[in-house]
Amino acid sequence: MTSSIWHPFHQHGLDEPIPLVSHAEGAALYTSDGRRIIDAISSWWVTTHGHCHPRIMAAICEQTEQLDQLIFAGWTHQPAEDLADELVRIMPRPLDHVFFSDSGSTSVEVALKMALGYFANREEDRHCILVLEHSYHGDTIGAMSVGARGVFNRAYAPLLFDVEAIPFPTPGAEQATLDALERACARGDTAAFIVEPLILGAGGMMIYSPRVLAEMRAICSAHGVLFIADEVMTAWGRTGTLLACEQASIVPDLLCLSKGLTGGSLPLAVTMATPAVFAAHYSTDRAKQFFHSSSYTANPIACAAANANLAIWREEPVFERISRLAERQAAGLEQLSIHPAITNPRQLGTIIAVDVAATESGYLSELGPRLKAAFTALGILLRPLGNSVYVMPPYCIDEIDLGRIHESIIHVADEL
Numbered sequence: 001m002t003s004s005i006w007h008p009f010h011q012h013g014l015d016e017p018i019p020l021v022s023h024a025e026g027a028a029l030y031t032s033d034g035r036r037i038i039d040a041i042s043s044w045w046v047t048t049h050g051h052c053h054p055r056i057m058a059a060i061c062e063q064t065e066q067l068d069q070l071i072f073a074g075w076t077h078q079p080a081e082d083l084a085d086e087l088v089r090i091m092p093r094p095l096d097h098v099f100f101s102d103s104g105s106t107s108v109e110v111a112l113k114m115a116l117g118y119f120a121n122r123e124e125d126r127h128c129i130l131v132l133e134h135s136y137h138g139d140t141i142g143a144m145s146v147g148a149r150g151v152f153n154r155a156y157a158p159l160l161f162d163v164e165a166i167p168f169p170t171p172g173a174e175q176a177t178l179d180a181l182e183r184a185c186a187r188g189d190t191a192a193f194i195v196e197p198l199i200l201g202a203g204g205m206m207i208y209s210p211r212v213l214a215e216m217r218a219i220c221s222a223h224g225v226l227f228i229a230d231e232v233m234t235a236w237g238r239t240g241t242l243l244a245c246e247q248a249s250i251v252p253d254l255l256c257l258s259k260g261l262t263g264g265s266l267p268l269a270v271t272m273a274t275p276a277v278f279a280a281h282y283s284t285d286r287a288k289q290f291f292h293s294s295s296y297t298a299n300p301i302a303c304a305a306a307n308a309n310l311a312i313w314r315e316e317p318v319f320e321r322i323s324r325l326a327e328r329q330a331a332g333l334e335q336l337s338i339h340p341a342i343t344n345p346r347q348l349g350t351i352i353a354v355d356v357a358a359t360e361s362g363y364l365s366e367l368g369p370r371l372k373a374a375f376t377a378l379g380i381l382l383r384p385l386g387n388s389v390y391v392m393p394p395y396c397i398d399e400i401d402l403g404r405i406h407e408s409i410i411h412v413a414d415e416l
């Protein structure tokens with residue numbers, strides 16, 4: 001089949017097959033040629049409760065009969081009002097202000113602009129941004145600037161702004177991270193530190209301890225450096241708690257949410273901010289307002305989907321499903337870890353990851369695409385990060401499908 005579509009993160013020159021999916025339900029995707037594929041990565045980390053959740057789909061249908069889209073600069077609508085109220089209610093205090101956008105990358109751009117605006121409006125000369133080594137925050141220019149540099153952004157490097165990378169807190173070597181952060185914060189020109197709390201997703205599912213996260217937050221607080229938590233991947237129960245930050249008992253100054261915000265059904269994001277960040281932009285002077293908008297900010301249909309998602313969290317035993325999934329993942333990981341070709345087994349909440357023995361490593365290693373093709377042939381959607389294979393399924397996945405995912409990894413490791 002020829003198509004004019006240019007796919008993301010895809011090398012068309014390799015002629016790899018592109019499956020056509022016609023429908024989905026729960027943890028399963030169905031291709032137009034009749035195959036059932038288990039979605040082991042929640043369609044790139046977005047689907048939380050399962051595909052086509054009836055309550056979310058119904059809320060979307062209902063909203064389409066009321067209001068489709070509205071300018072959001074100086075206008076409002078009930079789905080956004082309800083969503084903001086509920087987010088403020090369930091997210092930790094004092095994240096009292098909700099700014100809408102439409103993707104994880106944009107929620108990060110918004111957080112960075114708010115941090116810079118905060119200091120500019122207070123007439124403090126702070127503009128340096130600190131990042132954690134190996135991080136990923138999205139693919140727009142600002143989000144790439146605060147992410148790890150590599151083959152994925154080498155061509156665009158001239159456009160990326162300078163940041164200072166703090167070494168990843170490798171277990172056992174955490175003090176080096178804290179010392180570097182302390183030094184950078186003490187300099188006085190630092191505006192903000194952006195982190196993926198507890199686990200670096202695209203960086204290869206690299207896990208670090210809640211204690212370090214708490215200490216990093218404390219260092220930033222002590223120096224008046226804004227702490228930005230990018231929970232685009234980690235929120236909505238992935239790590240076992242609603243937010244990963246909860247496990248360190250910390251509250252960031254700015255919180256980025258997207259992916260699971262609508263249960264994974266429609267694009268929507270928010271950046272939540274403390275009263276201090278909001279207050280720095282609050283004035284009778286229009287020049288101090290926050291200068292950011294995109295056309296689809298707080299799209300009513302996406303907000304309705306998010307409200308339905310939050311109702312599921314309120315009314316259904318989501319945390320029970322999450323702990324059951326985490327237990328089954330732990331049992332599967334134990335099986336995987338005894339395989340001679342499998343190393344570095346790790347788990348955080350519902351996420352497990354392993355490395356498969358490879359002579360080559362890195363994102364462009366030939367192994368990744370070979371593994372991906374082998375899993376697809378077994379009816380499993382898995383997309384390894386180089387030689388790291390991770391499983392992050394929707395919470396509705398049953399024991400049989402999860403078992404098949406774990407078995408397929410063992411099968412593929414056997415072949416190596």
Ligand SMILES: *Cc1c(COP(=O)(O)O)cnc(C)c1O
Nearest residue numbers: 103104105136137138201232233
């Ligand atoms: C996926 C991701 C993003 C980017 O989100 P998009 O919606 O793809 O723009 C940002 N930060 C983290 C931690 C992510 O995992």
